[in-house]
Amino acid sequence: MFAIILNISAVLIVLSSLIGLYRVVKGPSNPDRVITLDMIGVNLISLVAVITLILNTTAFLEVILLLSILSFIGTVSFSKFITKGVVIERKRD
Amino acid sequence: MTNYVIWTLLIPLLAGIIMLFIPQRVILQRTISIIASIILLINTVLLVFQIQTEGIQKMELGGWAPPFGIILVGDMLSGLLVLTTALVIIPILIYSFSSIGVEREKKYYYSIFFFLVTGVLGAFLTGDLFNMFVFFEVFLLSSYVLIVHGSTQKQLRESFKYVLINILSSALFVIGVAYLYAVIGTLNMAHLGERIASLTEPAPILTVIALMFLIIFGLKGAIFPLYFWLPASYTAPPTAIGALFGALLTKVGIYAIFRTYSIIFVHDPAYTHTVLGVLAALTMIFGVIGAVAHKDVTKILVYNVIVAVGFVLFGVSTMTEAGYQGAIYYVIHDMIIKAALFLLIGALVTVGGTKYLKQMGGIIKYHPALGWLFLVAVFALVGIPPLSGFIGKVLLIQGGTTVGDYWIVFLMMVASLLVLYSMIRIFLQGFYGKSVLSSKEEHGTTKGLLFPISLLIALSVLLGIGAEFLYPFVQTATEVLLQPELYINAVLKE
Amino acid sequence: MFTTLHLAIIAPFFIAIVVPILYKYFPRTHTGWFVLFVPILLFLYFLRFIPETSNGNTYHAVFDWIPSLGIQFTAYVDGLGLLFALLITGIGSLVVLYSIYYLSKEQEALNRFYVFLLMFMGAMLGVVLSDNLLVLYVFWEVTSISSFLLISYWYERDKSRYGAMKSLLITVVGGFAMLVGFILLYQMTGTFSIQTMIQSVDDFTEHALFLPTMLCILLGAFTKSAQFPFHIWLPDAMEAPTPVSAYLHSATMVKAGIYLVARLSPIFAISGEWLWLVAGFGITTLFWGSFNAVRQTDLKGILAFSTVSQLGMILSMLGVGALALHFDGIDNNVYIGATAAALFHLMNHATFKGSLFMMVGIVDHETGTRDIRRLGGLMTIMPITFTIAVIGSFSMAGLPPFNGFLSKEMFFTAMVDVASFQQFNMDTFGVLFPVVAWVASVFTFIYSMMLVFKTFGGKLQLGQLEKKPHEAPFGMLLSPIILISLVIVFGFFPNILAYTVIEPAMASILPSLLRNGEHFLVDIYFWHGWTVELFMTMGVVLIGTVLYLTLRKWKSIYSLFPKHLSFNHLYDTTITRGESLSAKVTGMYMTGSVKHYLIYILTFFSIFLLYVLFSTDAFALNTDHLAPISMYEWLLAIVLALSAIAIMFAKNRLATLIILGVSGYSVALFFVTLRAPDLALTQLVIETVSVVMFLLGFYHLPEIAENFKKARFQVKNFIISFLVGFTVTVIGISASSTRLFESIADFFPKASYDEAGGNNMVNVILVDFRGFDTLFEILVLTIASIGIFVVIKLRLNEKEER
Amino acid sequence: MKLNDIVIQTTTKFVLFIILAFSIFIFFNGHHHPGGGFIGGLMTSAAITLLLLAFDFETVKRILPIDFKILTASGMLIATLTGMGGLVFGGPFLSHTFGYVHLPFFGEVELATALLFDLGVYFVVVGSALTIIEMIGGDQ
């Protein structure tokens, strides 16, 4: 029973990523895409968590932690690129 | 007892790493590099003699027995190629001292140079297919850096293409390894060979994989129809780098084909080796057509690199004693003479101020030594006896006629003739002929450039006249190629 | 063992090394004087062998060069080799002597000249005295090279370089063919030694490779000896200084081909093809050379074609001599006369042609021109030169009492005899031989006369000459005088040659005819009675004189031959067309566009591998041990596939990058579901760092890439990329369906903890089992970062390249 | 356009240490759990990249006055020399040994030369990743 629920939730999470993908491709604007990427990141975190439960292993705990950090970095850099056009400044004034 | 196999890699590696710390100290870098290359040479000489007296040398890295760990295997084929590499880099280094320029030297030129050498030597010595991929990447990435070193417009333009095609070929290498792992379940070349040899039923998928590897290595070794990247990219960088490429890089591809087609993929030679032979023949012909087509001296030379690839691979495809011996003699000869010719052409372009034949003439008037060295090099390249190309060519013909590949032998002679034609044009129009420039108008001097060139030419002459001295070594190398079990047993059973 | 004989062969090379030093440190002495002693000493040295060889003995000494490959430097002296060795050193001495006066030490680069000349001399000795075919080939090619260098001696002249290139190409074509022939011979006999082959000759005459081998070797001989139609290089070789023409291009090098034919006769001559080829090409060349000599206006041109023709004549005699092999023994064997005639004429030709070349050199030297239209009337001004010319030309024309007459008579005898031979279709076509021979002799007569009377007869046209002519200095005349006296001496006492050199040489050419202890008997004399030959000679003189006097009237027949059908034209167009054609071919695919290159490579990759896959029946599909797929994995696969495909249509670089991120993350997720935690971690971090890197890189790239926006869906590219993907997939499926062996994976779980002390197998493999990979992988990273640093920080200007 | 980066800067100051600690954890943990020199190194680079994102090159250079190329080279040297350690003791290149050492506070600690090798890897990864970022970002 638990396994079925896990599987269904995994499917749902992937489905929502799929919808996210549509948004990424379609846009219409770049900020939309970035936000969607962030959303997909969150989806992935949950998916890894679900998979961890499905496989009944502790091997992927690091992955979850990492994903959250990385999607943060990714979002930040995309946002900076969109707003400033430059990701890392040489010198801030 | 020292294990020379591992030191062959460690010496250039350490030299390169140490020089990473001192990019600004040019003189010190030169000293280190020349000392390192001499130590490397001594080391490889000892290695070759050790292989000759004690049999195949190996180093199980980390102490893990094959096929689980990585193993370095020095058989005579590797040994000879390693030795030639060590020989060839010294003149190229000396040539660099006086030609490459301080800016480049301060930007890690020597480090990258030695990393490239490490990669090449590693590819010659490794006994593990995936490790070979890693070494391929080492020398490829070094070559990317060297080809663009200086970032002139032409270098950037050509290196972009070069890098792109090589990235593709690396990806193919990876999937080739993957396929092989799926079918045979191991990565160690001896183990692969052993397992494939133990097959009783034909495995056609192996033929496919074998030909895939031919394409992968052929991309590096510049065989037909995969060599398109070569001509422009070898002419883009400065002379010394071009010489390094011309002498070493295609040889790694050739070596890899040599190795895999003699030890691993011997299950269906009627198919695979025939394809190899045909491609070798096409390589010669199209290479030489390119050489004849151009009047740009650097281009003429690089197309000749392609021709030589065809010659050597033809020897490999015959799978005969004479063919193998010829291929080994020829590849050694080609490494030396190509380095020499690249340096010569570089010097010619320097003093002539142009690389177009039409604008040159009478260089020999003020640079007789350069001219005569060039002529000797051309004759050596063509295989005019008793210079170094001769023995190899004789043996290749012998190998070809033994198995009845008369057509390819014929094409080979045609190609040789056209090689002669393409190169002798440079001599007749560039060195001979009416002087275009007076001694004052000439650009630069050959000061410091002639010595390394003469070293290489002397080597080539020695190789030709002293072929007998080399013969026992070549024979040892051939034995292993003809009886892959020797290699397999040396790696796995001892 | 390295013997004196080897030293004698090699000596010229050693001296050649010293020559530049002598030239530099003794600028006042003509370098030729130092060189002169070499051929003289060698000549004397070789003379000592005469008693040995005339007793039928041979001498050989083996020096191991590359014994492992059967390449021994076996110096072998027998009659044939000795004859040539004497010729080389003898003529060599005279040529060097002549050159001392011909080339001025102030204006010419004598060091080069003598280095090349000595190189040639040594190489030529090597050719004729080596028993090992490969060593012979070595020297053979060196003669080609030294000839190339000597022809291009005056390298600033375009014609010199043209002639040098031509001679090199043609002789090297032959050389290569010959090399292949030699190797085929080795294949059949297992040895490179000519003498060993001759002993086992019967074993391989039936071999399938026998004929191709013969053709290859004959191609070498014919090109070297300027046989029709390969003769075209010889006239252009006349750009060389005259001593060179006299030495290489008439007396010695061009006879290397004849030597080879003679030397290999014992192996091949028994076959009918040999007979037809050698004799046929010889007689054709004889005619063509003499016929063309008449139209020349350059004195050296006449001599060049004359040489071509005479070489053909010698060769045809050698060919006909092979008929003797079809009879037993030497008694009543009329055909051995042809061989004797060939050898005799070989010597005679060297003497009269050598002197004629030197004569032409003198004329050129003293008048500044060699054009017969500008020359004339020199008879009184240069009487000695005139005498030389008369004797030489008359000998060449076959007039008594000179040696040329004798050999010409013997030649006619041989040709007449051919017609009566009964095998190999000789009875049908054999009659052509005497006819062609006679016609050719008529032309020989005509150009011989031209040589004398156009130069020395007629009116002196001082205005046409570059300098005021006068008789040459004695030193320059010395060599031709010596040669011309030989012409007379051999004419009156031909048998001094017969016993000493011709008979032993015949023994080398036709060994199978001799029984133990026998030797050939050659007796040459003037008067044979009123034979056919004599009438032929008389006819030649008669018709020749008439034709010579009416030359002007019929000369127009030469213009009947269209220029573009000549072999020279063929050579030139082959070169130029070849170059432009190869430029066209190369330009067709070497476009410089990386896209094209990729298309070629990828198309080859996929089509070729797919072909192999399906033609060898390697495709396999095995669904037995497949891993199960859960629902979300299907969906994940769709996400990955869709995101990948979407990128093909994306028109915005940021969107492209984001989609790349999505697919990268999906790949990482697959690593999770496929139980590879380390990979998932690495993939995620790398993907993120890459995204940052790309964003940084975007800053440097154009804001809105024009061609990015315009990128329409490319069907052709798609087809290629589909094929590539298809290939990868199909091979992948086949490979994973044919697992022939278990993988070595089982080892790692056991060994990881127990032996390497780690629980994470992947990490243990990375740092321990395959730590070596890792070491060089981080080296790759290092190189990449250093490389990026270099690319960004080092910007040189194209101009500073060297 | 000057934007207020105060949010991101504050967050970074907070998050940075978590990431760094995590990366060091992953590095040491690598021999037994997912992780190791590569991932640890990449994590550290990601952390520093975040720092760069939030601040700028000059500030970061002030905080971390390291020449990353030298760091890379040192990593290479450490890895190679560790490998050569085996040679010195007569074993093959890259042979590792491991043992357990009792340290105060930490208790039983496994000490393996493999860890030293991994440290080299870590340095190289950090050094080269940051060289790359620095070069591309700093190129004007």
Add this chain to the structure above:
Amino acid sequence: MEILMSVIAGILFMVGTYLILSKNMIRIVLGTNFISHGAHILILTMAGLKTGAPPLLGLEATNYTDPLPQALILTAIVISFGVTAFFLVLGYRTYKVTGTDNTDGLRGPDSYD
């Protein structure tokens, strides 16, 4: 699942190839990235999928997935990261020097006389 993954790898190769055949530098660089993804997935697939637990001994499983290909992929990932980075820099430097990000602009003169 092996077949599905082979197809996925094929699709990634197809997309990567399509991108490197276009003329835009960014697309080309991204294309090489896709090709590497494809190759990595293919290695994993070729070794056989889901044959056991993740290769961590601490998990006390009886069967483990083949760790060797994972190590190979890790190596390959890192290498392709280095190469991609270099390639990206090369691309934009080339753009800056030659003034075009269209590979047609990189043909360079090739003269035959």
